[in-house]
Amino acid sequence: MALKNTxxxxxxxxxxxxxxxxxxISRKHVEKVIDKLASKHDDLKAExxxxxxxxxxxxxxxxxxxxxxLQSRANWLLEKVKKSK
Amino acid sequence: MKKLLLPIILAALVLGFWNSQDFQxxxxxxxxxxxxxxxxxxxxxxxxxxxxxxxLDKSTDTIPKSLGFGFVAATVMQSSSLVSVITxxxxxxxxIKLIAGIGIMFGxxxxxxTGAWLVAGFGLKVKISxxxxxxxxxxxxxxxxxxxxxxxxxxxxxxxxxxxxxxxYMKEGFDAFSEQFDLTKFAMVGVMGLLVYTAxxxxxxxxxxxxxxxxxxxxxxxxxxxxxxxxxIALVIGANIGTTITAIIxxxxxxxxxxxxxxxxxxxKLVTAVVALTLINQMVWAVDWISDKVGIRPDDYALKLAVxxxxxxxxxxAIMTPLMNQLIAFLERTIPEPExxxxxxxxxxxAVESFPVSMEAAMRKEVKHLQDNATKLIAHxxxxxxxxxxxxxxxxxxxxxxxxxxxxxxxAKFEQRVKALYSAIFDFASRxxxxxxxxxxxxxxxxxxxxxxxxxxxxxxxxxxxxxxTEYTKYPxxxxxxxxxxxxxxxxxxxxxxxxxxxxxxxxxxxxxxxxERVQIERDRKNTTRMIEGLIRxxxxxxxxxxxxxxxxxxxxxxxxxxxxxxRVYYADTEDGMAEVERILMLEDEDIEELLSxxxxxxxxx
Numbered sequence: 001m002a003l004k005n006t007x008x009x010x011x012x013x014x015x016x017x018x019x020x021x022x023x024x025i026s027r028k029h030v031e032k033v034i035d036k037l038a039s040k041h042d043d044l045k046a047e048x049x050x051x052x053x054x055x056x057x058x059x060x061x062x063x064x065x066x067x068x069x070l071q072s073r074a075n076w077l078l079e080k081v082k083k084s085k
Numbered sequence: 086m087k088k089l090l091l092p093i094i095l096a097a098l099v100l101g102f103w104n105s106q107d108f109q110x111x112x113x114x115x116x117x118x119x120x121x122x123x124x125x126x127x128x129x130x131x132x133x134x135x136x137x138x139x140x141l142d143k144s145t146d147t148i149p150k151s152l153g154f155g156f157v158a159a160t161v162m163q164s165s166s167l168v169s170v171i172t173x174x175x176x177x178x179x180x181i182k183l184i185a186g187i188g189i190m191f192g193x194x195x196x197x198x199t200g201a202w203l204v205a206g207f208g209l210k211v212k213i214s215x216x217x218x219x220x221x222x223x224x225x226x227x228x229x230x231x232x233x234x235x236x237x238x239x240x241x242x243x244x245x246x247x248x249x250x251x252x253x254y255m256k257e258g259f260d261a262f263s264e265q266f267d268l269t270k271f272a273m274v275g276v277m278g279l280l281v282y283t284a285x286x287x288x289x290x291x292x293x294x295x296x297x298x299x300x301x302x303x304x305x306x307x308x309x310x311x312x313x314x315x316x317x318i319a320l321v322i323g324a325n326i327g328t329t330i331t332a333i334i335x336x337x338x339x340x341x342x343x344x345x346x347x348x349x350x351x352x353x354k355l356v357t358a359v360v361a362l363t364l365i366n367q368m369v370w371a372v373d374w375i376s377d378k379v380g381i382r383p384d385d386y387a388l389k390l391a392v393x394x395x396x397x398x399x400x401x402x403a404i405m406t407p408l409m410n411q412l413i414a415f416l417e418r419t420i421p422e423p424e425x426x427x428x429x430x431x432x433x434x435x436a437v438e439s440f441p442v443s444m445e446a447a448m449r450k451e452v453k454h455l456q457d458n459a460t461k462l463i464a465h466x467x468x469x470x471x472x473x474x475x476x477x478x479x480x481x482x483x484x485x486x487x488x489x490x491x492x493x494x495x496x497a498k499f500e501q502r503v504k505a506l507y508s509a510i511f512d513f514a515s516r517x518x519x520x521x522x523x524x525x526x527x528x529x530x531x532x533x534x535x536x537x538x539x540x541x542x543x544x545x546x547x548x549x550x551x552x553x554x555t556e557y558t559k560y561p562x563x564x565x566x567x568x569x570x571x572x573x574x575x576x577x578x579x580x581x582x583x584x585x586x587x588x589x590x591x592x593x594x595x596x597x598x599x600x601x602e603r604v605q606i607e608r609d610r611k612n613t614t615r616m617i618e619g620l621i622r623x624x625x626x627x628x629x630x631x632x633x634x635x636x637x638x639x640x641x642x643x644x645x646x647x648x649x650x651x652x653r654v655y656y657a658d659t660e661d662g663m664a665e666v667e668r669i670l671m672l673e674d675e676d677i678e679e680l681l682s683x684x685x686x687x688x689x690x691x
Contacts, residue, residue: 005675005676006669009669010669013665013669022661023525023662025665025666026662029660029662029663029665029666032663033595033597033666033667036593036594036595036597037595037597039593040595040598053479055481059605062601062604062605062608063601063604063605065680066600066604066672066680067601069672069680070597070600070670073669074666074670077666077669077670
């Protein structure tokens with residue numbers, strides 16, 4: 001999981017928050033994004049099941065991969081937010 | 086006539102000052118009162134971008150709710166004019182519907198009558214200036230504070246202080262005036278009296294731009310015995326007619342919806358005035374009856390006038406609310422929606438610039454308007470039709486079948502439908518930047534401007550593509566047609582995904598979906614070079630065709646990236662905390678590279 005950039009962005013956000021140039025992130029915000037990602041993941045899986053054309057299946061698989069990457073980042077962020085509270 | 090009005094008013098004032106010291110005091114009282122109202126408006130505007138708009142947004146979905154909102158807002162702000170200006174601004178920005186706007190305006194007309202109660206019940210019976218002085222002294226300390234909310238509170242306090250001080254001077258002036266002159270000798274009875282004093286009340290309100298000020302003037306003059314009760318009633322009716330001028334002025338820079346609202350207000354007041362003048366005896370009887378029931382002394386004409394003022398507007402609301410649908414039908418007939426000129430901005434008007442939230446909402450809608458024009462032009466530029474590709478089950482097949490050239494002067498259409506709108510958007514964002522708006526709203530407006538810019542770049546890239554796309558796809562020419570169709574299909578898929586995002590519920594969607602497309606674009610871009618090399622090696626395309634395609638695919642990927650970037654900004658969550666989460670999670674270019682290196686794992690996904 002490529003977390004280097006995410007960590008940097010989190011640090012940059014915390015710096016802005018310190019200077020009151022960002023709005024605080026709550027656990028609820030991250031959980032809502034996680035829910036949206038889960039729902040997208042389910043939709044893509046259903047789409048993959050229904051697709052027969054190899055090129056279409058390949059494109060959907062790539063999308064699933066991206067959503068899974070985003071899900072793992074979101075779970076990581078949730079842990080960070082929980083710890084910071 | 087308009088040019089003459091100002092010198093006439095100034096000359097009348099100077100003449101009055103020359104003749105009477107007391108007139109000076111009354112005029113100064115009116116001026117201080119109006120100044121107080123301006124400060125109140127400024128104070129409430131400091132809270133703009135927050136509570137005011139959020140409440141307005143959420144409490145106008147039914148007629149009773151919008152009536153209630155208008156009533157409460159005008160009672161708290163003591164100005165139906167400010168409520169009218171906000172309503173027209175929100176209506177022009179498309180934030181509320183006409184029916185809600187009319188409801189707010191009606192409610193505000195009742196709410197603003199509470200001012201007369203305050204003056205008649207409190208202002209004349211208590212030494213009001215005793216409250217004004219400490220309020221003014223305290224307010225000035227608050228006005229110089231850094232926090233805009235504290236500053237806003239300071240302006241509101243100062244506004245109220247000046248209102249009280251203005252009432253005090255008007256009262257003093259009339260008390261002294263009545264010792265020297267007796268204006269009641271000009272009193273008129275009968276129908277003529279009603280009509281003449283109604284006209285005077287209207288004109289006074291048009292000049293002062295405030296029915297509230299006219300009401301206070303009438304109540305204080307009547308308390309000093311300078312105006313008879315009957316004539317005061319006609320003055321109040323006149324003030325109610327004259328107050329529509331504020332809404333008319335506010336609607337001048339507004340779009341057709343703002344003008345419809347102003348006309349609704351004029352109709353409301355005129356109909357009520359006609360009914361009130363016709364049934365004047367019954368109304369006076371009703372005022373006496375109500376006054377008796379609520380314990381108002383028979384000779385307390387100031388409070389009776391406040392009762393009349395409230396009754397007048399409540400009666401108007403009672404008459405007009407059941408006729409709301411007919412009223413709207415009439416407004417729609419009288420002020421028709423202008424024929425849509427999609428090359429002209431539809432939401433960015435001066436009227437929306439009164440309030441930050443309406444500015445952001447108008448900007449968002451205008452950028453969407455630009456995107457609609459742009460996607461249509463992009464699809465037609467590639468000889469595709471949006472309705473066909475949006476409904477396609479097999480995008481590649483639909484694109485392959487769409488061979489007929491769309492008759493289009495893409496350069497002219499770009500100038501008319503994209504560039505003209507972008508200029509208006511850019512200009513609006515620059516004006517917004519010069520205003521002292523809340524930082525988050527300025528950031529959102531700039532973000533939307535950047536989104537518009539990316540959209541414009543995407544269309545420009547498609548302009549470069551159009552010639553070869555048409556040349557190679559209008560009839561089958563073998564491999565070169567296939568690869569150009571492949572390119573068209575990739576762009577079509579981006580348009581489809583953005584359309585899906587647009588149609589989904591804002592609570593369910595996320596701009597993070599677009600990361601899937603960004604990865605896809607990078608995959609396709611990388612595959613293109615390998616594919617072309619293979620095709621040249623196999624002799625399926627010649628070097629000239631390959632060069633053309635490589636250049637065109639560069640434009641195509643540029644367009645796709647720009648469309649994604651525009652959508653990413655446009656569909657970012659509007660709640661700031663959620664937007665921060667999306668920003669942290671979204672993939673950067675390096676992340677996409679890393680993901681692409683794992684592409685071999687895709688076979689395991691099922």
